[in-house]
Amino acid sequence: xxxxxxxMFTRALGPAARLALWSILAIALIVLDARFNALGxxxxxVVAVFYPAQLAVRAPFDFAAEVxxxxxxxxxxxxxxxxxxxRNQQAGAxxxxxxTLRTENEELRRLVVxxxxxxxxSVAAEIxxxxxxxxxxxxxxxxxGNAGIQAGQPVVDGMGLVGxxxxxxxxxxxxTLVTDRGHAVPVQIQRTGQRVxxxxxxxxxxxxxxxxxxxxxxxxxxxTSGIDRVYPAGLVVAKVTRVQRPTxxxxxxxxxxxxxxxxxSRVLMVLKTQHAAARQGAPEQP
Amino acid sequence: MNxxxxxxxxxxxxxxxxxxxxxxxxxxxxxxxxxxxxWALLLRxxxxxxxxxxxxxxxxxGISFGLAFALGLVTDVQDGVVLGQHALAYCVGVFLVxxxxxxxxxxxxxxxxxxIFPLLLLTEVVALVTGWISTRTPQGGWVIATAFTGTLxxxxxxxxxxxxxxxxx
Numbered sequence: 001x002x003x004x005x006x007x008m009f010t011r012a013l014g015p016a017a018r019l020a021l022w023s024i025l026a027i028a029l030i031v032l033d034a035r036f037n038a039l040g041x042x043x044x045x046v047v048a049v050f051y052p053a054q055l056a057v058r059a060p061f062d063f064a065a066e067v068x069x070x071x072x073x074x075x076x077x078x079x080x081x082x083x084x085x086x087r088n089q090q091a092g093a094x095x096x097x098x099x100t101l102r103t104e105n106e107e108l109r110r111l112v113v114x115x116x117x118x119x120x121x122s123v124a125a126e127i128x129x130x131x132x133x134x135x136x137x138x139x140x141x142x143x144x145g146n147a148g149i150q151a152g153q154p155v156v157d158g159m160g161l162v163g164x165x166x167x168x169x170x171x172x173x174x175x176t177l178v179t180d181r182g183h184a185v186p187v188q189i190q191r192t193g194q195r196v197x198x199x200x201x202x203x204x205x206x207x208x209x210x211x212x213x214x215x216x217x218x219x220x221x222x223x224t225s226g227i228d229r230v231y232p233a234g235l236v237v238a239k240v241t242r243v244q245r246p247t248x249x250x251x252x253x254x255x256x257x258x259x260x261x262x263x264x265s266r267v268l269m270v271l272k273t274q275h276a277a278a279r280q281g282a283p284e285q286p
Numbered sequence: 287m288n289x290x291x292x293x294x295x296x297x298x299x300x301x302x303x304x305x306x307x308x309x310x311x312x313x314x315x316x317x318x319x320x321x322x323x324x325w326a327l328l329l330r331x332x333x334x335x336x337x338x339x340x341x342x343x344x345x346x347x348g349i350s351f352g353l354a355f356a357l358g359l360v361t362d363v364q365d366g367v368v369l370g371q372h373a374l375a376y377c378v379g380v381f382l383v384x385x386x387x388x389x390x391x392x393x394x395x396x397x398x399x400x401x402i403f404p405l406l407l408l409t410e411v412v413a414l415v416t417g418w419i420s421t422r423t424p425q426g427g428w429v430i431a432t433a434f435t436g437t438l439x440x441x442x443x444x445x446x447x448x449x450x451x452x453x454x455x
Contacts, residue, residue: 015384015385021351022354026358043369047363050363128321129321134414135421136366
């Protein structure tokens with residue numbers, strides 16, 4: 001391709017040829033990453049290199065926010081602080097209740113000689129950023145391998161299941177939210193105990209592959225069933241908002257809304273489940 | 287100097303020029319690190335891409351594809367998308383701007399911005415389509431919105447680049 005201003009008989013590659021070379025490299029990377037998942041090390045390296053910059057920019061963010069016109073008012077901060085405190089207390093109360101439930105549950109399990117499910121530790125992590133990706137619903141957390149976070153661990157907030165850690169870096173982690181289209185959670189309808197699968201649907205969630213005659217109605221709460229050994233049983237996931245039973249399809253159309261503040265919470269809890277701990281090789285606690 | 291016919295700005299000294307390029311790209315990168323949310327996130331122009339395209343147009347030798355590729359990779363990692371998606375898009379953007387370099391230099395800022403818009407749109411579409419092919423269907427068409435905001439940013443950046451202070455460096 002002739003570009004004006006270029007010497008006529010140059011030995012260097014023309015821009016089009018160079019673009020082609022770089023494009024081939026890019027496509028090779030895309031194939032390696034998307035099909036073979038072989039570039040985790042490169043990702044982790046880049047994240048580690050730019051983590052300090054991200055932190056440095058976040059620190060004076062209040063100032064930057066004012067400059068760029070996003071005025072954060074004092075009152076808004078105060079109300080948010082109050083709300084966070086309240087949520088914190090709620091979370092504390094819920095955790096306390098969880099504790100008692102767990103001990104009670106353990107006793108019961110021991111009685112019926114069931115597979116013993118130990119409790120789980122949790123790490124609180126703040127949302128560092130929300131990547132702009134039209135293909136998925138994800139958030140980045142400010143803690144990673146340094147706090148014991150591993151890929152596969154469930155993430156909750158005070159109100160319910162938020163998602164799952166899909167990539168863990170040294171100082172950060174990527175969480176795929178339950179509303180992501182590619183995300184499925186095995187759940188139970190709390191009222192009837194029936195096991196179903198709930199999928200992400202962009203902003204809400206939906207239950208798929210449910211026969212039309214199934215007993216499910218708006219207002220039903222879906223909790224994790226625990227059969228996948230990823231999510232501990234009993235975590236609140238979603239609430240059914242609408243049930244349609246089309247005559248032309250064998251399946252009911254069930255829309256749900258996540259119970260957790262999937263796009264509102266800023267502090268999330270990563271649960272170190274027994275499953276993940278076992279993979280890590282940590283000694284099992286009695 | 288004749289301001290009606292904007293000619294190529296006089297070349298500034300090479301080492302200094304690279305310092306300015308590096309600083310501007312760093313600034314663009316840092317701007318991107320601000321935790322953008324909600325509408326601001328949707329409308330946030332890709333600062334790094336705009337700076338890259340600006341320098342690709344402004345420097346007679348353009349910007350190397352390697353630099354565009356590397357910056358694209360960083361964007362890929364930070365957005366958590368498939369590696370190579372933005373790298374490819376940035377390279378295509380730089381190529382297009384360099385191809386139309388002389389043509390762009392002929393226009394006034396307003397017309398330049400109007401010429402940049404389709405280039406930005408095409409760059410976004412390249413990123414979108416590669417993501418689409420390599421992963422899955424997007425959840426909304428609002429990604430294109432950044433082509434508009436990016437055009438406005440280009441205008442601002444090109445205007446700043448034409449100011450006397452930037453010339454006499």
